[in-house]
Every structure is written in structure tokens, then in C-alpha cells.
Amino acid sequence: MEEQVRGFIKDRFGEAVIREDDFRGEQSFYIKQEALVEICQAFLEDNELQVTFLSDITAVDWLGHERENEGRFELIYNLYSLTHAHRFFLKVHLPSEAPRIASLCDLWPGANWMEREVFDLFGVEFVGHPDLTRILTPDDLEGHPLRKDFPLTYEQPQFSWNKDEPPEVIR
Amino acid sequence: MGIEEKIPDSIILTTLDKMVNWSHRRSMWPLGFGLACCAIEMMSTFAPHFDLARYGMEVMRPSPRQADLMIVAGRVSMKMAPVIKTLYEQMPNPKWVIAMGACASCGGVFNNYAVLQGVDRIIPVDIYVPGCPPRPEQLMDGILKLYEKVDKESLKDKREDWGRRVG
Amino acid sequence: MPEQKTVTLNMGPQHPSTHGVLRVVVELDGERVVKATPVVGYLHTGIEKTMESKLYYQALVCTDRMDYLAPMSNNLGYCLAVEKLMDIEVPEKVQWARVCLAELTRIKSHLVWLGTHSIDLGAMSMLLYTFRDRESIIDVYEACGGQRMMTSYIRIGGLAHELPVDFDKKVRRAVKQVNEGLADYENLLTNNEIFINRTRNVAVISAEDAIAWSLSGPMLRGSGVKHDLRKANPYSGYENFDFEIAYGEKGDAYDRYLLRLKEIRQSLRIINQALDGMPEGPYRARVPGVVLPPKEDVLYKMESMIFHFKIITEGFKAPVGSIYQAIESPKGELGFLITGDGSNRPRRVRVRPPSFINLASLPRLVEGGMFSDVVCAIGSIDIVLGEVDR
Ligand code: SF4
Numbered sequence: 104m105e106e107q108v109r110g111f112i113k114d115r116f117g118e119a120v121i122r123e124d125d126f127r128g129e130q131s132f133y134i135k136q137e138a139l140v141e142i143c144q145a146f147l148e149d150n151e152l153q154v155t156f157l158s159d160i161t162a163v164d165w166l167g168h169e170r171e172n173e174g175r176f177e178l179i180y181n182l183y184s185l186t187h188a189h190r191f192f193l194k195v196h197l198p199s200e201a202p203r204i205a206s207l208c209d210l211w212p213g214a215n216w217m218e219r220e221v222f223d224l225f226g227v228e229f230v231g232h233p234d235l236t237r238i239l240t241p242d243d244l245e246g247h248p249l250r251k252d253f254p255l256t257y258e259q260p261q262f263s264w265n266k267d268e269p270p271e272v273i274r
Numbered sequence: 275m276g277i278e279e280k281i282p283d284s285i286i287l288t289t290l291d292k293m294v295n296w297s298h299r300r301s302m303w304p305l306g307f308g309l310a311c312c313a314i315e316m317m318s319t320f321a322p323h324f325d326l327a328r329y330g331m332e333v334m335r336p337s338p339r340q341a342d343l344m345i346v347a348g349r350v351s352m353k354m355a356p357v358i359k360t361l362y363e364q365m366p367n368p369k370w371v372i373a374m375g376a377c378a379s380c381g382g383v384f385n386n387y388a389v390l391q392g393v394d395r396i397i398p399v400d401i402y403v404p405g406c407p408p409r410p411e412q413l414m415d416g417i418l419k420l421y422e423k424v425d426k427e428s429l430k431d432k433r434e435d436w437g438r439r440v441g
Numbered sequence: 442m443p444e445q446k447t448v449t450l451n452m453g454p455q456h457p458s459t460h461g462v463l464r465v466v467v468e469l470d471g472e473r474v475v476k477a478t479p480v481v482g483y484l485h486t487g488i489e490k491t492m493e494s495k496l497y498y499q500a501l502v503c504t505d506r507m508d509y510l511a512p513m514s515n516n517l518g519y520c521l522a523v524e525k526l527m528d529i530e531v532p533e534k535v536q537w538a539r540v541c542l543a544e545l546t547r548i549k550s551h552l553v554w555l556g557t558h559s560i561d562l563g564a565m566s567m568l569l570y571t572f573r574d575r576e577s578i579i580d581v582y583e584a585c586g587g588q589r590m591m592t593s594y595i596r597i598g599g600l601a602h603e604l605p606v607d608f609d610k611k612v613r614r615a616v617k618q619v620n621e622g623l624a625d626y627e628n629l630l631t632n633n634e635i636f637i638n639r640t641r642n643v644a645v646i647s648a649e650d651a652i653a654w655s656l657s658g659p660m661l662r663g664s665g666v667k668h669d670l671r672k673a674n675p676y677s678g679y680e681n682f683d684f685e686i687a688y689g690e691k692g693d694a695y696d697r698y699l700l701r702l703k704e705i706r707q708s709l710r711i712i713n714q715a716l717d718g719m720p721e722g723p724y725r726a727r728v729p730g731v732v733l734p735p736k737e738d739v740l741y742k743m744e745s746m747i748f749h750f751k752i753i754t755e756g757f758k759a760p761v762g763s764i765y766q767a768i769e770s771p772k773g774e775l776g777f778l779i780t781g782d783g784s785n786r787p788r789r790v791r792v793r794p795p796s797f798i799n800l801a802s803l804p805r806l807v808e809g810g811m812f813s814d815v816v817c818a819i820g821s822i823d824i825v826l827g828e829v830d831r
């Protein structure tokens with residue numbers, strides 16, 4: 104099955120694939136951002152591969168790591184073929200400034216909440232999403248918690264002698 | 275040699291405080307409301323094996339208007355905090371609060387942006403039950419401790435106290 | 442004055458039948474649901490962020506507290522993922538013990554589901570029976586980890602310590618108890634007219650829709666899709682066990698009820714096999730520098746003590762890269778995506794929460810139906826808010 108997926112994506116979207124990776128035997132393709140919807144649609148509609156199950160969408164923030172050169176946010180699309188029991192990943196690197204990518208809600212209705220979650224926690228904008236609002240955090244929260252520059256918490260000042268000092272940031 | 279000897283057997287002498295406390299203690303209705311993992315242990319406490327009904331408290335009220343004990347069972351997130359405060363304010367006086375578990379008492383293992391570091395930052399807490407989650411016996415012990423506390427209350431203090439809490 | 446056509450009703454976040462703090466905003470036209478919007482996040486705990494700030498070892502305790510009805514499944518998923526990232530093989534005995542514990546956990550989770558779901562539908566006494574039987578499984582937990590719920594017994598590279606001496610006896614007692622309990626549940630519910638009326642043809646979802654909505658676990662199998670990760674991509678030695686996948690036909694709430702009962706039966710089967718064939722061997726892999734050495738060695742051997750000290754204080758360094766490991770938890774596909782970045786803390790721990798993604802389909806399940814069926818639909822998804830919100 105691995106061969107077939109590789110052949111399929113290389114044949115039809117050869118120039119959109121930046122590189123392939125098989126860390127610990129998991130097949131993943133780094134692709135160009137513009138080609139995402141097309142590739143997903145092709146997989147979804149192909150009767151032989153039957154990649155019909157979008158298992159998950161998530162992101163990784165590479166701030167301060169050498170991988171950041173490729174783009175700060177790495178979006179990971181987790182696709183699964185129920186008939187062949189095969190899982191592979193499409194990965195897209197997005198820049199630090201105004202990360203945005205096309206939404207997959209038209210292909211899979213289940214993508215709705217996954218994308219909302221990524222938006223909420225990472226601030227990646229999904230173009231074409233029907234209802235891109237915060238889902239887990241309170242509406243009035245500022246910032247996106249899972250970004251690496253968002254502090255884990257603040258130590259609140261407790262004493263009279265330091266109540267005017269800014270709270271200590273814990274990462 | 276006092277007035278007690280003249281009183282027939284069917285009459286009991288007591289103080290008003292004692293009687294009021296006795297009635298509060300004997301009919302405590304918890305608010306049926308769980309937040310996280312601790313709520314499952316709370317359910318176990320009400321379920322057959324541990325059976326809180328032995329203390330006459332198995333009636334969980336789904337509405338805050340009918341409850342006088344709030345068991346905060348679980349972690350309180352920033353999003354939930356205003357809701358809990360509203361629930362507490364909706365409960366009629368007199369009312370008591372048990373913070374069940376490490377999270378409700380002090381934030382527990384989650385010292386982060388999303389969790390309120392102890393429910394006592396928004397509502398007054400009477401009893402803290404430690405543990406993650408506390409065993410049902412611990413919760414029961416907490417409830418019995420609360421009974422002791424209720425027994426020691428006096429109407430006079432309460433009047434001032436309520437004034438403070440409500441005002 | 443314009444005519445008001447629909448009524449908007451708010452359920453939750455404090456509502457007795459939302460299993461915690463779920464909030465649903467329902468728009469009603471008479472008794473029919475026009476629109477339902479689940480609002481989640483009232484239990485958002487920041488678990489993923491917390492795990493990223495901890496060592497790989499320390500992050501384990503957070504997993505228990507996610508899906509608190511099935512803590513050991515979460516432990517298992519996380520440990521398998523880290524083991525995959527670090528390329529560790531665990532001994533056979535560990536695998537078998539893990540399977541046994543994971544299946545006990547599945548039963549435990551389904552029992553709570555059964556109790557709360559039937560309370561929602563008006564069968565008050567069920568909870569008493571299921572919690573009675575659940576205690577026998579908690580006994581096993583307690584013997585293993587010393588805690589009733591959050592045991593963290595499954596550790597990276599093995600188990601926290603040797604299986605307790607009376608493990609076999611305790612598990613067999615639990616199996617017997619659940620087996621007897623199952624007869625009670627069936628008597629009470631399976632042919633119960635009221636129960637059938639409230640669940641048959643309620644919250645129906647077809648197989649195509651279930652796949653399109655990325656549902657997993659009983660929600661997917663209830664619609665007749667024969668997909669179970671234990672068979673499809675076996676992990677932790679599930680290929681050695683003989684069991685069947687339970688699946689439904691119509692995809693309604695009643696099918697999912699029958700299916701979960703069948704799953705309990707299959708789990709009992711697996712547990713029996715695991716107990717009968719439990720191999721001998723060490724309870725932890727030997728990978729110096731990554732897996733903690735056994736406690737006996739730490740007390741007597743110099744190197745073991747040094748490794749122990751190093752692992753506890755600074756942890757181990759993971760390679761750069763992402764791995765994904767999914768297991769079939771009681772709720773569905775529970776996946777852990779862990780990204781290492783060459784340091785001793787994970788760069789990213791993503792949990793694919795089955796109940797979060799299943800819950801997303803709630804509008805699809807209830808819209809067009811009766812209002813009273815909303816409660817049944819929420820129950821039959823089997824959500825646990827700790828995992829939905831993390
Ligand atoms: S104290 Fe522990 S068991 Fe209770 S809610 Fe917090 S994490 Fe869960």
C-alpha cells in the first residue's frame with residue numbers, strides 16, 4: 104500500500120511534493136500549501152486507494168528550532184484508508200506571519216471542529232471555514248495557548264512587598 | 275433544683291442555635307453537579323458500595339435553588355469559573371461548599387493558563403478534601419467534618435456572615 | 442409584531458444529563474429540533490500544553506486525567522507512542538498484562554456509560570448495578586497501582602512494578618462479577634419496551650456519514666463499518682488474541698447499546714485468554730538511559746542507580762520527528778501524536794480525542810428529531826468531557 108500511495112501522489116502531484124519522510128516507518132509527505140485541497144480531493148475520490156477517513160488535523164509550532172526555517176507552523180493531516188488499514192500523513196509548513204490555509208470542510212464535514220481547534224490553539228486561519236471561532240478557550244482569551252511564545256502560566260503575586268512587580272512567567 | 279424538674283417528659287429544652295443547626299445538618303441536599311474526574315468518585319460515593327444514603331444525603335438536587343451544599347468535584351477552568359460563581363449565588367442561604375480534590379482546592383497538577391488555581395478564589399470554601407481523586411471515604415469524612423462545623427455555628431455569627439457574603 | 446417561529450433553549454453547562462459540563466444550544470420549532478450547537482471548552486485544562494512543559498516521564502500522569510473513565514487506555518496509548526518514538530521493544534509479559542488491563546478498562550468505561558445513559562432515559566436502577574460491578578474492577582486497579590482511578594500503572598517501557606501477587610485471583614473475580622452482572626443488564630434493558638422505544642431509530646447515522654464525520658469506535662461500528670484498530674493495526678500484541686469485532690446495522694442508539702454489551706463480552710473473552718496464557722518474564726524492558734531500571738537493581742547495582750538518577754532528574758532525549766500511535770480506546774480511536782525535538786521534553790503532544798470528534802456530529806444526529814431525543818443522542822455518543830476539552 105505504501106508503494107501505491109507514493110506512486111499516486113508522485114504521478115499526479117509530483118511538483119507539489121517537497122520531500123518524503125518515513126520516520127519510524129510512518130509515511131509522510133511534505134507538500135506545498137496550495138496543493139492541499141486538490142491532493143486530498145484526489146485521494147478521497149480514488150476508488151482504488153479508498154482514503155476516505157480523515158483521522159485528525161493538528162499543528163506543531165517549531166519556534167526556536169532549526170526546523171523553523173521551513174516555516175514555523177507544521178500542519179499535519181492524518182489520513183487513513185479503512186479498506187487497506189493504511190495511515191499516512193500530509194504535512195504543510197506555514198510561515199510565522201499570518202498563517203493561513205484552505206479549509207477541508209467541504210470534503211469532510213468532520214474537519215470542522217478539528218480546524219476550529221487548530222485555529223483556537225495555534226491561530227492558523229482556515230480559509231473557507233463556515234464558522235471559524237474559538238472552541239476550547241474562553242472567548243476573551245488573548246493569544247493562542249499552544250504557541251511556544253504563550254507562557255504556560257504566570258505566578259500571581261501574593262505578597263505585599265511585590266504586589267507592584269509584574270508576575271513571574273513560567274514556561 | 276430548677277425548672278427542668280417541673281417540665282413533663284415530652285418537652286425538650288434546647289437552644290435555638292442547636293435546633294437550627296440540627297435541622298440544617300440533618301437535611302443537607304448537595305447540588306448534583308460534577309466537573310471532572312473527581313465527579314466519578316463522587317458518584318461512587320453515592321452508589322451502592324459506599325452508599326452516602328446512610329447519612330441521609332443521597333438526594334442530589336439538579337437545581338441550585340433547592341440545594342444547600344455545593345461539592346465542587348473537579349478542576350475549574352477559566353471558562354467555567356463564572357458559571358460556578360453564578361450557581362453559587364443562586365443557592366439559597368444557608369449554604370456550604372466542599373472543595374473536593376486537589377484541583378478544586380489549589381489547582382492540583384495543572385498549574386497552567388487554563389485552570390483556576392483553587393475554587394476558593396471565587397467562592398468561599400468550608401472544607402477542603404485532599405486527594406487526586408479523594409477516595410469516597412475521604413469525601414465522607416469531609417462531609418462529617420462539615421457537620422461538625424455546622425454544629426458549632428451560631429445564628430448570631432451567621433447573620434453577620436450572610437450579610438457579608440451576600441453584600 | 443413579527444411572528445416568533447422558533448424557541449432557543451440552553452442546556453447546560455450544569456445539566457444533569459450532559460455528563461459533566463457540556464452545553465448545547467438548541468433551537469426548537471415546537472418539539473422538533475431545528476438546530477443544535479454544542480458548546481464545549483468548559484473543562485479546558487490545557488493538558489497538551491502542560492505535557493509539553495514536562496519530561497516524557499512526568500507527562501504520563503496527565504494522561505490519566507484526560508479520559509478519566511478509562512485511565513489505563515490513555516496510559517497505554519501514551520506509552521506506546523513514546524516507545525515508538527524511542528524505538529523500544531517491551532517484553533511479552535508486559536504486552537499481555539497491558540492487554541488485560543486495557544480490556545478491563547474498556548469494561549469499566551462501558552459500565553459507567555451504561556449506568557449514566559440509562560439514568561438519562563429514566564432507568565434509575567441501572568446505575569446501582571453497574572457501579573456495583575465496577576467496584577470489582579477498581580479492586581484490580583487498586584491492587585496494581587494503589588489508587589482507585591489514576592493509577593499511572595502502565596509506564597514507558599513496561600509497568601510501574603511487578604503485577605500484584607493476587608492479580609490473577611482479583612481479575613477472575615472481576616470477570617465473574619461482570620459476567621453475572623451482564624445477565625442483569627440484559628434482563629433490565631434489552632427487551633424493555635420503554636428503553637427500546639426511546640432508543641430505536643433515534644440518533645441514526647449512516648455508514649457513509651459516519652466515515653465523513655470521522656467518527657470512530659462504537660459510533661462507527663454501530664453503523665456497520667467493520668473497523669477496529671485492534672484488528673486493523675494490531676498493537677501491544679492484540680494479534681495473539683482470538684476475539685470478534687462487534688458491529689451494528691442501523692446505526693441508531695439501540696444498536697450502539699447492543700454493540701457495547703457485545704464488546705464487554707468480547708473483552709471478557711480477551712481477559713480470560715490473557716490470564717490463561719500470561720507468559721513469564723521481566724515487567725520492564727531493559728533500555729539503559731531511557732527506561733527506569735527495576736527497583737531491585739537500583740538498590741544494589743551502581744550503574745542502575747546512576748541511570749535511575751539521570752532519568753529522574755533530566756529524562757532522556759528524543760530524536761527529531763513526529764510519530765503517531767493510535768489505540769482503540771473504549772470511546773474510539775485514541776491517538777497520540779508526539780513530536781520530539783532533540784531535547785528531553787516533547788515539542789508537541791497531540792491527543793486525538795475520540796469523544797471530541799464524535800461529539801462534533803451531534804448536530805447531524807439530532808437535527809430534525811424530537812427534543813427529548815437530544816439527551817439520548819448525547820448519551821449514546823459516550824462522551825467524557827475531560828477528553829473533549831482536555
Ligand atoms: S483532583 Fe485529580 S481526580 Fe480530581 S479533578 Fe483534579 S485531576 Fe481529576
